[in-house]
Amino acid sequence: MPRSFDLLVIGDANPDVIVGPLTKPLAFDQRELLVDSGTMTLGGSAAITACGAARLGLRVAFAGRVGNDDAGHYVRDRLAARGVDIDALQIDDTLPTPLTVCVTRDEDRAILTVPGTLAAISTDDVPERLLSSARHIHAGSFFLMPRLAAGLAGLFGAARDAGATTSLDTNDDPSGRWDPWVLAPVLEHTSVLLPNAYEVCRLAGVDPGPAHLSRAARSLAGHGPLVAVKNGADGAFCDDGTAVHTTTGIPVRPRDTVGAGDSFDAGFITALLNGSSAGDALEVAAVCGALSTRRPGGTDSQPTWDEALSHLDLQKAQAS
Structure with a gap:
């Protein structure tokens, strides 16, 4: 039967202050x-991905x-202004909206987050x-939402039983534990896992570094999901x-890399839902991530589908 939405995004949404x-x-x-x-x-990984999609x-x-x-009203x-349905974005009268401050230096950044409502988000917030639908x-x-994490395997399992596909971007673990016992049940019901190069190693329990990337991704793929790894200037x-499929992405001069990985997620998910193969989806995703860096913040420079394909076609023409 027809479904009302192509994508339901669950997770964090907050203002980002970027300096x-x-x-x-x-x-x-x-x-x-x-x-x-x-x-x-x-800001918020989930919110940026929703806007990008x-x-x-x-x-x-x-x-x-x-x-x-x-x-919260700002979020x-x-x-809503970016076309995302917010009927299921709950308003909590007891906890504040999360807030993140990003301090940038060169192509790196430090991230300070006040959790606020993140601790209260759970699968009960998903109608x-x-x-x-x-x-x-x-x-x-x-890792920022322990109550949601605890119930996500069940929610993803129910979604897949209903015929939906699923994806997860864990982002960083502020505790530094990267607990495999929490994640493993979720991976069994995850269609696509979307870590960056550091995260994929930590999730697989190996030392972060280029020498371990391939082994880490293959290890996680053994749990069931397609693993798409964002590798910065080296592509994905x-x-x-x-x-294994690879892409070098497209050359850009970034103004701000905040949210680039989340825009990559949006591109990968959208391409798959539009019928692309994993390899083609990877190329679209890399373009979406790169183009999102042209302006400060994670959402103000996200591309349209036609814009992403245009840049991808241009790259292929220049390479031929």
């Missing part, structure tokens, strides 16, 4: 440093939780009618357990 780049070490003792730029924009043309719904405060307004379910920031690759 930088730093040109000297961050100073305490009440010292004040001047930086070239600062902006407030919509909507920009690419998918019908997107979002489930999560924000506070009953100015930051809801920004998601059953919504779960059964989406073609694909995506969750972000797995994906491993389905038997075959």
Whole structure:
């Protein structure tokens, strides 16, 4: 039967305050440093992915939780303005909306997050009618939401039983534990896993580094999902357990890399839902991630589907 949404995204949504780049070490003792730029924009891995997918043309719904405060109203307004359905974005009267501050330096960044409602988000925030009305379910920031993480295997299992595909971007684990016992049951019901190069190694329990990337991805693919790995300036690759596809991406001069991985996720999911093979989806995703870096923040420079394909065609023409 027809489904109301192409994609349901579950997870974190918050304002991002992005400042930088730093040109000297961050100073305490009440010292004040001047930086070239600062902006407030919509953040949260899940929210950025939802906006990117909507920009690419998918019908997107979002489930999560924000506070009953100015930051929460800002988040809801920004998601809605980008075409994301927010009927299942709960308003919590007891906890504040999360807030993230990103301090950038060169192509790196430090991230400070106040969890707020993240601790309260759970699978109970996902209406059953919504779960059964989406073609694909995506969750972000797995380790930031322990209650959601605890129930995600069951939710993903129910989604797949209903005929949907699923994907997960764990993002970083602030605790540093990278607990495999929490993640393993979820991977059994995950169609696509979307880590970066550091995360894929930590998730697989190996030392981070280029020498271990392939082994880490193949190990995780052995649990069931297609593993698509974001590898920064070196492009990306994906491993389905038997075959590996790679892409170098497209050259860009990034202004801000915040959210690039989440825009990659949006491109990969959208391409798969549009019928692309894993290899072709990888190329689209890499383009989407690269183009998102042209302006500060994770959402203001996300491409449309036609724009992404145009840049991909141009790259192929130049390579031939």
